[in-house]
Amino acid sequence: MATDKIHVKTTINGRPEEFLTDPYVSLLDALREIVGLTGSKEGCLDGNCGACTVNVNGRIVDSCLVLAAEVDGQKVETVEGMASADGLHPLQQAFLEEAALQCGICTPGFLVASKGLLDNEPNPSEGRIRHWLAGNLCRCTGYENIIKAVKKAAENS
Amino acid sequence: MVNVSDSKNYKVIGTNPIRHDGYDKVTGRAVYGADIKLPGLIWASIVRSPHAHAVLKSVDTSAAEKVDGVFAVMTGKDLPHLADSWIDHGEGTENVAWSSENIMATKKVLYKGHAVAAVAAKDRYVADYAASKIKVEYEELESVTNVEDATKEGAPILLEDLVGDHIGKKVEKTNIASVTRHEFGDPDKAFQDAEHVVERTFTLQMVHQGYIEPHNATATWDEEGRVKVWTSTQGAFPVRTSTAAILDMDVSKVKVTPLEIGGGFGGKIPIYLEPVCATLSKKSGRPVKAVMERSNVFQASGPAPGGTITVKMGTDKNGKLIAADTSIKLEAGGFPGAAVGAAVQCIFAPYEIANTRIDGYDIVVNKPKSAAYRAPGSPQAAFATETVVNELADLHGMDPVDFRLLNASKEGTRRADGVVFPVIGNEEVLDAAKASDHWKSELGTPMKGRIRGRGVASGYWFNVGLKSTVNLTVNTDGVVALVEGSTDIGGTRTSISMQAAEILGIPATDFRPTVGDTETAGYADVTGGSRTTYATGFAAVKAAENLIEVLKERCSIIWSLDKQDIDFENGTFFATKDPELKFTFKQLAANLDSTGGPAASSGSVDLESAGGAFGTHIVDLDVDPDTGKTDIVRYTAVQDVGTVIYPAYCRGNIQGGVVQGIGWGLNEEYFMKDDGSQANTSYLDYRMPTALDMPNIDVIMVEKPNPGHPFGVRGVGEVPICPPIAAIGDALHDALGKRFYDAPMKPGRILNVLGKISD
Numbered sequence: 019m020a021t022d023k024i025h026v027k028t029t030i031n032g033r034p035e036e037f038l039t040d041p042y043v044s045l046l047d048a049l050r051e052i053v054g055l056t057g058s059k060e061g062c063l064d065g066n067c068g069a070c071t072v073n074v075n076g077r078i079v080d081s082c083l084v085l086a087a088e089v090d091g092q093k094v095e096t097v098e099g100m101a102s103a104d105g106l107h108p109l110q111q112a113f114l115e116e117a118a119l120q121c122g123i124c125t126p127g128f129l130v131a132s133k134g135l136l137d138n139e140p141n142p143s144e145g146r147i148r149h150w151l152a153g154n155l156c157r158c159t160g161y162e163n164i165i166k167a168v169k170k171a172a173e174n175s
Numbered sequence: 176m177v178n179v180s181d182s183k184n185y186k187v188i189g190t191n192p193i194r195h196d197g198y199d200k201v202t203g204r205a206v207y208g209a210d211i212k213l214p215g216l217i218w219a220s221i222v223r224s225p226h227a228h229a230v231l232k233s234v235d236t237s238a239a240e241k242v243d244g245v246f247a248v249m250t251g252k253d254l255p256h257l258a259d260s261w262i263d264h265g266e267g268t269e270n271v272a273w274s275s276e277n278i279m280a281t282k283k284v285l286y287k288g289h290a291v292a293a294v295a296a297k298d299r300y301v302a303d304y305a306a307s308k309i310k311v312e313y314e315e316l317e318s319v320t321n322v323e324d325a326t327k328e329g330a331p332i333l334l335e336d337l338v339g340d341h342i343g344k345k346v347e348k349t350n351i352a353s354v355t356r357h358e359f360g361d362p363d364k365a366f367q368d369a370e371h372v373v374e375r376t377f378t379l380q381m382v383h384q385g386y387i388e389p390h391n392a393t394a395t396w397d398e399e400g401r402v403k404v405w406t407s408t409q410g411a412f413p414v415r416t417s418t419a420a421i422l423d424m425d426v427s428k429v430k431v432t433p434l435e436i437g438g439g440f441g442g443k444i445p446i447y448l449e450p451v452c453a454t455l456s457k458k459s460g461r462p463v464k465a466v467m468e469r470s471n472v473f474q475a476s477g478p479a480p481g482g483t484i485t486v487k488m489g490t491d492k493n494g495k496l497i498a499a500d501t502s503i504k505l506e507a508g509g510f511p512g513a514a515v516g517a518a519v520q521c522i523f524a525p526y527e528i529a530n531t532r533i534d535g536y537d538i539v540v541n542k543p544k545s546a547a548y549r550a551p552g553s554p555q556a557a558f559a560t561e562t563v564v565n566e567l568a569d570l571h572g573m574d575p576v577d578f579r580l581l582n583a584s585k586e587g588t589r590r591a592d593g594v595v596f597p598v599i600g601n602e603e604v605l606d607a608a609k610a611s612d613h614w615k616s617e618l619g620t621p622m623k624g625r626i627r628g629r630g631v632a633s634g635y636w637f638n639v640g641l642k643s644t645v646n647l648t649v650n651t652d653g654v655v656a657l658v659e660g661s662t663d664i665g666g667t668r669t670s671i672s673m674q675a676a677e678i679l680g681i682p683a684t685d686f687r688p689t690v691g692d693t694e695t696a697g698y699a700d701v702t703g704g705s706r707t708t709y710a711t712g713f714a715a716v717k718a719a720e721n722l723i724e725v726l727k728e729r730c731s732i733i734w735s736l737d738k739q740d741i742d743f744e745n746g747t748f749f750a751t752k753d754p755e756l757k758f759t760f761k762q763l764a765a766n767l768d769s770t771g772g773p774a775a776s777s778g779s780v781d782l783e784s785a786g787g788a789f790g791t792h793i794v795d796l797d798v799d800p801d802t803g804k805t806d807i808v809r810y811t812a813v814q815d816v817g818t819v820i821y822p823a824y825c826r827g828n829i830q831g832g833v834v835q836g837i838g839w840g841l842n843e844e845y846f847m848k849d850d851g852s853q854a855n856t857s858y859l860d861y862r863m864p865t866a867l868d869m870p871n872i873d874v875i876m877v878e879k880p881n882p883g884h885p886f887g888v889r890g891v892g893e894v895p896i897c898p899p900i901a902a903i904g905d906a907l908h909d910a911l912g913k914r915f916y917d918a919p920m921k922p923g924r925i926l927n928v929l930g931k932i933s934d
Contacts, residue, residue, distance in 0.1 A: 059209075060466065064859070098203045114198070117666075120824070121388070151865075154865075157863065160834035161834070
């Protein structure tokens with residue numbers, strides 16, 4: 019297990035961050051255990067649930083499938099970067115108003131994934147939203163309220 | 176008690192305030208079990224059996240101990256060796272000796288993934304590496320993974336010391352842990368007199384609750400001999416009970432702090448990691464955290480049992496059910512305790528039948544020890560009963576909803592296991608289903624190449640009561656701190672606060688609810704059995720009523736009046752003889768410090784069942800007869816929810832249960848290989864419904880208040896998972912003309928039933 023650590027310089031939620039990581043550490047673990055941002059959640063560690071979804075350079079990825087060392091020089095956005103001093107992001111507000119979460123463990127992943135959609139497609143159809151979010155599993159809501167919330171946020175932003 | 180059950184002029188109940196934990200949960204700030212950080216924290220990794228059934232010969236940990244970064248190693252022998260003893264969690268009992276063996280085996284491994292050793296190291300990667308260095312010697316045994324194989328002559332025996340109780344008879348060398356019988360009337364004679372009799376045998380596979388958050392635990396064992404646990408659980412107090420029992424210590428030596436929970440559905444009542452982390456902490460002197468890998472959540476937590484159910488029902492010439500007989504055989508997993516008792520209570524509950532016999536079998540097989548999953552046992556039972564009921568309705572040429580109305584259980588009906596129903600809403604639900612837009616609508620045109628069908632089915636859950644406590648403290652700004660011990664798995668901080676708010680005449684947003692740890696909160700049983708809004712809500716009502724008495728005292732001090740001359744209504748305290756003397760809740764709160772200081776109160780309950788609830792579901796689906804692919808195109812869930820407290824979450828809870836039921840009906844299953852292992856241990860292969868698979872789920876909430884609760888709360892969460900499997904089967908029959916007796920009704924099975932492919 020003895021390896022030399024890698025020095026990673028990256029941007030997380032608009033702030034420069036640097037850290038040392040073992041080469042085998044995932045971006046998810048680096049965010050949670052090294053940087054201290056635990057908003058991204060571990061659900062499966064094999065890219066099937068989407069609870070760890072983050073945005074790297076404008077594309078949403080499962081951070082459990084990305085090595086921490088890969089984000090050197092890249093721009094990473096997590097759920098912690100969505101709200102601002104002005105308040106919640108419209109998606110976050112809509113998730114609250116539409117009861118789009120029950121246990122909430124999948125919520126950060128859904129929010130980051132949904133933002134990834136609305137950033138590029140401000141007015142997606144319901145079918146498009148359902149297709150886009152098919153990589154994020156929710157076991158509590160049955161999805162309807164999540165879809166409603168994304169539509170509402172699209173209308174409000 | 177303030178009797179408000181006849182009043183519909185509620186100010187708070189029936190509204191949709193933003194949930195109290197909402198901001199933390201949409202910003203990533205909420206602390207779930209795996210998010211806890213403690214100084215000096217190290218990580219555990221668990222070594223698990225690659226075999227479904229084997230004798231554990233030896234465990235050699237020496238190589239792992241030498242790995243750089245390793246702090247401690249343990250095997251099952253590091254847990255106290257316990258005699259059989261039973262503890263009651265309110266929803267289910269457990270034998271501590273078996274639980275200990277399940278947490279870490281010392282003699283035999285009984286399923287693939289059964290834990291045999293653990294290591295704690297500086298991080299999870301080093302821990303996993305060191306765990307791979309532990310050498311375990313097994314003597315492999317033949318495995319059995321379904322109830323038929325486990326009960327065959329000459330089947331391998333899982334638990335040599337198990338003595339089965341077969342309707343009172345003690346039986347050794349058996350995999351059948353128990354057989355129970357409930358018999359009323361004379362079913363054999365009634366079947367002879369029947370106009371129509373339908374008897375079918377159904378099979379179901381093991382399924383998983385599928386909560387997105389894996390099991391996790393963090394623990395310390397300090398020099399005082401005290402264990403502290405941080406975990407995601409449906410009940411901090413039951414975790415305390417189980418952990419203390421398995422570590423053979425008094426409950427007050429263990430403190431459990433519940434962190435936010437990422438889903439449970441019954442699966443996060445048992446413990447798996449807590450005694451392991453505590454033991455590794457004792458050995459290392461460090462706090463130890465463990466998070467289960469997803470593949471082990473499937474293979475080594477507590478899924479819902481599959482099994483075989485035979486149901487025989489008979490009707491008279493008018494279509495009245497006169498006899499029913501069933502044998503329910505459920506797979507417990509490696510240790511006894513399938514949800515067969517609950518299945519027995521539910522299987523004929525929607526119907527009034529004079530002559531019944533119900534046999535229940537709890538059978539051990541080489542699969543993970545099953546646990547509760549949303550109305551445990553009832554969805555399996557409903558698949559069988561509801562399918563037979565639909566066949567009987569067909570035989571009588573009756574509309575299936577009318578057939579159900581003719582036979583519906585109601586207040587005073589004796590449930591087939593003996594309980595007499597109090598006020599229930601079964602008939603009202605059926606009436607609402609019949610009157611629904613969905614039931615009255617045309618089927619519509621299917622997608623190209625598809626055939627559309629409509630199905631209907633009912634379901635039942637008995638909604639438990641049990642123990643809860645709520646403590647209230649008034650802040651001087653009129654905001655109330657509420658501390659309770661019931662895990663909030665999806666909005667119950669708010670649904671509980673709303674009930675206290677209604678009593679106190681203040682907004683729900685003036686509450687600061689906290690789910691406390693086992694040394695902060697008063698005792699509460701698990702969040703399970705659909706009990707939390709009912710029972711903990713009831714405790715909140717009591718606490719609020721007690722608080723009013725405390726606050727009346729304060730008015731009496733301020734106004735120099737007797738307490739009996741002070742009354743409270745609509746959020747205002749007033750002197751009955753002087754209308755000028757009055758305080759709003761907030762005004763009075765500001766006067767607390769000058770009238771004796773803090774105002775606090777408590778309320779506790781230990782309740783019977785909320786009376787049970789029924790649902791009837793209608794589904795339209797399109798099936799492709801060439802591929803067997805099925806799409807749900809319309810779904811309506813009708814349910815008696817008692818009084819709705821928090822509508823958005825009541826409705827959402829029902830939708831979520833329906834979607835789990837659809838997954839169970841269409842494609843979820845433990846696909847077992849010949850070697851006794853599960854083939855589909857990832858979400859990719861254990862295919863749960865996605866946003867793309869599901870339509871919107873229409874919900875019709877029928878309100879038949881529970882007279883045993885001040886607001887009429889009945890419990891909501893479990894009923895919705897019961898009808899979908901049978902409703903889907905009925906819709907497939909409508910589309911294809913074939914009945915389905917095996918779940919899931921996946922594409923291959925549909926093609927098989929159509930005779931297009933062989934098994």
